[in-house]
Amino acid sequence: MVNLNGSLLTEANSKLTVNNRGYNYGDALFETLKVVNGKIFFWEDHYFRLMSSMRILRMDIPMNFTMEFLEAQILKTLEANNLLQAAARVRLNVDRGVGGKYAPSKDAIVQYNISVEPHDNPFYTINTDAKYIVDLYKDYFVAPGLLSGLKSNNKAIQVIGSIYAKENDFENCLILNTNKSVIEALNGNLFLVKDGNIKTPPLEDGCLKGVMRKQILEILSKDVNITIEEASISPFELQKADELFITNVIKGIVSITKYRKKQFGNDFAQSLVKKLNAKLRLL
Incomplete structure (x- = not known):
């Protein structure tokens, strides 16, 4: 299940329009998160980096984009995918929605989507036998x-x-x-x-x-x-x-x-x- 602006949808039903600004112009940001048993590693740092980046790109930050709101949406998505009590990789994507060419139109509204997948290791390790x-x-x-x-x-x-x-x-x-x-x-x-x-x-x-x-x-x-x-x-x-x-x-x-x-x-x-x-x- 994918979280699209708060709605949980199957991947088949979670398609973005071809006019999405993230697709057309790369007008989007993302955070890659590691979550273990419902604990988002370094969530505060991720959140403030995202907010800072949105300001640099002059995105209008929605009033509900609080740290608590986005955390709740991430956890809701993990629960829907039976990953709330496991290790998971999460991608939180924010884009400026639809409208305009290079310059966004007045109708362009910031959107978000969240996708998750299982991750194999809850803690960090170094494989001393692996070549890199x-x-x-x-x-x-x-x-x-x-x-x-x-x-x-x-x-x-x-x-x-x-x-x-x-x-x-x-x-x-x-x-x-x-x-x-x-x-x-x-x-x-x-x-x-x-x-x-x-x-x-x-x-x-x-x-x-x-x-x-x-x-x-x-x-x-x-x-x-x-x-x-x-x-x-x-x-x-x-x-x-x-x-x-x-x-x-x-x-x-x-x-x-x-x-x-x-x-x-x-x-x-x-x-x-x-x-x-x-x-x-x-x-």
Whole structure:
């Protein structure tokens, strides 16, 4: 069952009109959520990122779009799909409705839809036996700026980059901005570990304002023995790193095992995922 503006419908009956602005112009935003036993991981961060993004896109935020209302709609959708007492992946999509060309008409009203699917792991783990090989995706670049950090439906680079990765037997690719700095992976933020120091690209470089990125930075900031730096990463730094890992809300922490000819360990990432799971138990 899919939640379309509060109504629970089968997928067959939940079709959007071809005039939907999210479809026609990518005039839409989304949040990908992990929910376990009815608990939405980091829901407050997701909610405020969505509200901030809607303001940046100058969407009229409906009065009923409170944190409590949207949470209730997510839980209602999970219950309808028998996933309220399980681990699930949720997509909350917000679009500007129907009407207008590039400029929305006065009749365009913000809409939402929620879809859910089962997820196999309630907590975060690192598979130490799995290979995770990445490369740079250099066909297209991201322009630094506020819009690049939004979780919008304009994901052309991620789509064709994922096709490139699949065609070349990579698990993922790293994206560059127009300044040729590495900003993130196709589906998550990037962290670099070197001599016990941690580095991640700054939001100003054009990377996603990731919810898991925020959690990891908060965890790391509590360790006085760790130096954290939000600074641009050159492609030349990647092969000099001790570890590279990717973060997102669904998988948590994904260790990169190989980039080009360099093999990486994952000791730091393993210790970090334990701290992440400990934080979740306190939510």
